[in-house]
Amino acid sequence: MVRAWSRPGPWKRGPLLAVSALLLGLLLLLHGRITDRGGLGSLVETFLPWFGVFVPVLLAGAVWRRSASATVALLLPATVWLSLFGGLLGDRSHAGGDLVVAGHNVGADNPDPAGTARDLAASGADVLALEEITAQARPVYEKGLAKAYRHHTVLGTVGLWSRLPLSDVRPVDIETDYGPLAETRSAADRLPSNRALRATVATSRGPLAVYVAHLGSVRVMPGTGFWTSSRDRNAQALARAVAAEPNGRVVLLGDLNGTTDDRALAGLTARLRSAQDEAGKGFGFTWPATFPVARIDQILVRGVRPASAWVLPPTGSDHRPVAAALTW
Structure with missing residues (x-):
């Protein structure tokens, strides 16, 4: 009898679980205030949706411990996570679309560029953007995509293929700098310097400005943390170019090496909408x-409406292609 009366009540059980739940909720709620020293804030925001996995884990612990305090505390992270990402769980697509665009980081180490070209040619995209094109693979992509696309341009490591005429093609200087990665660059980082372009696509509804970009790499570096300096500087330069774009209709396709939750891309996401998030x-x-x-391959738009957006099946690259149907 004494032992039964000495057991803690449901509100006193599992204090560690309750504290953990509150800390998780605060992290989700205040992630924008996490210091970005060593890229910590950027790293957290890259994988922010995955923090929701801890909610059912903590809930299982709360049920096992029969902790009322932990169960109630879990309302905070659950509510915040749903407010941030709940809208992304369903299908937001609509029928129709005037133009299909697609983008793919084809991978500098892709063992089968010919197969990748065949897959992309069969995607049905009217406009196709490629990143990480090597000098050796470029003729393979040009040959494999020639039948499906009459118009194309390649500047450095990025290229644009289109069924519609292209004009006003020019490189976009995004100031790549490898910093501490200079001596340990991957095959992708050793590609020629131009990693962004801008072109005008002549559609039946008028000119459409299309940007193709491959922002700098991010790395986990011993002693320095999550290194993002090159990517961040590239994003700022690209955001300036988009801000100065006179055409009201803009599509940006590219490997941005960051998610739309990442603060480093705020200059872009403040001006452009994510096709995936919207449709x-x-x-x-x-x-x-x-x-x-993580979704680091993006289709961002302004002045047009995404009707649907999807991820294409994997190719020989370490990235998956993305596509979206746009409407005026």
Whole structure:
């Protein structure tokens, strides 16, 4: 009898679970205030949706411990997560679309560029943007895509293929700098310097400005943390170019090496809308191709409306292609 009366009540059980739930909720609620020293804030925001996994884990612990305090505390992270990402769980697509665009980081180490070209040619895209094109693979893509696309341009490592005429093609200087990665660059980082272009696509509804970009890499570096300096500087330069774009209709396709939750892309996401967020199904993760955990390949728009957005099947690249149907 004494032992029964000495047991803690449901509101006193599981204090560690309750504290953990509150900390999780605060992290989700105040992630924008996390210091970005060492890229910590950027790293958290890249994988922010995955913090929701801890909610059912903590809930299972609360049920096992029969902790009322932990169960109530879990209302905070659950509510915040749903407010941030609940709208992405359903299907937001609509029928129709005037133009289909697609983008793909084809991978500098892609073992089968010819197969990738065949897959992309069969995608049905009217406008196709490629990133990470090597000098060796460029003729393979040009040959494989020639029948499906009459018009194309390649500047450095990025290219644009289109069924519609292209004009006013020019490089966009995004100031790539490898910093501490200079001595340990991957094959992708050793590609020629131009990693962004701008072109005008002549559609039946008028000119459409299309940007193709591959922002700098991010790396987990011993001693320095999550290194994002090159990517961040590229994003700022690209945001300035988009801000100065006189055409009201803009599409940006590219490997931005960051999610739309990442503060580093705020200059772009403040001016452009995500086709996936607006008209996709689910989160649309694209990287790595074998088991995607983040969407770093983006289609961002201004002046046009995404009717639907989707992720294409994997190719020989370590990224998955993305596509969207746009309407005026």
